[in-house]
Amino acid sequence: MKIVGCRIRGREGLYNVSYENGVFTSITELEPGSEEKQMKTGDVYDAKGRLLMPPFVEPHIHLDCVLTAGIPHYNMSGTLFEGISTWQEYKTTQPLVVSEIKERAKEALRLLAEYGVQFVRTHVDVTETSFKGVEALEELKEEMKDIMEIQTIAFPQNGILSVRDGKANMERAMSMGMDCVGAIPHYEFTREYGIESLKYIFELAEKYDKMIDVHCDEMDDEQSRFLETLATLAWERGYGKRTVAAHTCAMGSYNDSYCTKLFRLLQESGININACPCANVHLQGRIDKYPKRRGVTRIKELSDAGINIALGQDSIADPWYPIGVGNLLRVLEMGLHVGHMMGYEDLQHCLDLISTNGAKNLCIEDHYGIEVGKKANFIILDGKDDYEILRFQSPVVLSVHNGMTIAEKEPAVASVKF
Numbered sequence: 001m002k003i004v005g006c007r008i009r010g011r012e013g014l015y016n017v018s019y020e021n022g023v024f025t026s027i028t029e030l031e032p033g034s035e036e037k038q039m040k041t042g043d044v045y046d047a048k049g050r051l052l053m054p055p056f057v058e059p060h061i062h063l064d065c066v067l068t069a070g071i072p073h074y075n076m077s078g079t080l081f082e083g084i085s086t087w088q089e090y091k092t093t094q095p096l097v098v099s100e101i102k103e104r105a106k107e108a109l110r111l112l113a114e115y116g117v118q119f120v121r122t123h124v125d126v127t128e129t130s131f132k133g134v135e136a137l138e139e140l141k142e143e144m145k146d147i148m149e150i151q152t153i154a155f156p157q158n159g160i161l162s163v164r165d166g167k168a169n170m171e172r173a174m175s176m177g178m179d180c181v182g183a184i185p186h187y188e189f190t191r192e193y194g195i196e197s198l199k200y201i202f203e204l205a206e207k208y209d210k211m212i213d214v215h216c217d218e219m220d221d222e223q224s225r226f227l228e229t230l231a232t233l234a235w236e237r238g239y240g241k242r243t244v245a246a247h248t249c250a251m252g253s254y255n256d257s258y259c260t261k262l263f264r265l266l267q268e269s270g271i272n273i274n275a276c277p278c279a280n281v282h283l284q285g286r287i288d289k290y291p292k293r294r295g296v297t298r299i300k301e302l303s304d305a306g307i308n309i310a311l312g313q314d315s316i317a318d319p320w321y322p323i324g325v326g327n328l329l330r331v332l333e334m335g336l337h338v339g340h341m342m343g344y345e346d347l348q349h350c351l352d353l354i355s356t357n358g359a360k361n362l363c364i365e366d367h368y369g370i371e372v373g374k375k376a377n378f379i380i381l382d383g384k385d386d387y388e389i390l391r392f393q394s395p396v397v398l399s400v401h402n403g404m405t406i407a408e409k410e411p412a413v414a415s416v417k418f
């Protein structure tokens, strides 16, 4: 299969890109003006100068909860804590059936695929003790492995120390094949429980040789400082590249002096950050009068300091966030707004936040990128560069995973009458 006349993100000029048996076999720059004379029949896709790039990466979503908004009721306060209690009601009032969880999750994956996502890291609540969610997502991960790549996180929604048998839940989840160990230290009953939960998950991750992805300081309390403990544990054990701190909303409330010290630790530990700007600008700042805080971590400052940060959706129509269609460009737009990242330079490489940076979070760089010999995983967007694609929220016209087309879209054509 051959793609003709595409731009490639990060390179000048136009290219032909070929792939066979799921692997890129050639990438050839075209002589200026030669693209019109090319044969465009047979197994050829005419990109018409559009941008080809590695797929989008969804580093943080809860596929066990997607598409449950309004069941048994909507989150009326819009707070994180009402979201958690509404999910608790869902778990205790709805019949939890593996096939139903899989069908909802698969519907969300179809949405994500439409918007160019091929790599997904999903949390799964392991304080839901029937473990139907874990069973469903592990089955789906296996069934979908040729179409999309899914990583699962054992996520203790209600805590590890603050629930009965919390450690046993985590151990059971990891023994079922989950890819990452999660935690939620700011939601534990005490600071001491929070610290202990972090120490525990490093032991568990090392035992199973798995990655770490923690819901960390997802609140507006400037005293919520579990990130420093997470980063220090990662630094001590050389686990930084395999560790993600998600949300880190409290950093938006830390004083600058403390943050300066913290950034040095983050740099030395090498850990990754994940922000969910749509979800957190909605959930946080709820207890503030005016002025209201944004409740989103320091996206720009982290990025400028060379600390890897990727953006994720967190939710698609669930108890925490009532809307969303799987479109990471929408999340990116929100992140750039709340992060004060609409300067010209930021716009030139903004797609990093939903692509290459996410690939680092997921530790998938060995099979991610447009290079001969790598797996033919790519998307083509109806635009020419980051700035234009962000501005027009350009659709993904082609999505190819391991050489297989998983989604196509014809861009809408408007007819304006003047």
Ligand code: FE2
Binding pocket: 060, 062, 123, 215, 314
């Ligand atoms: Fe989350």
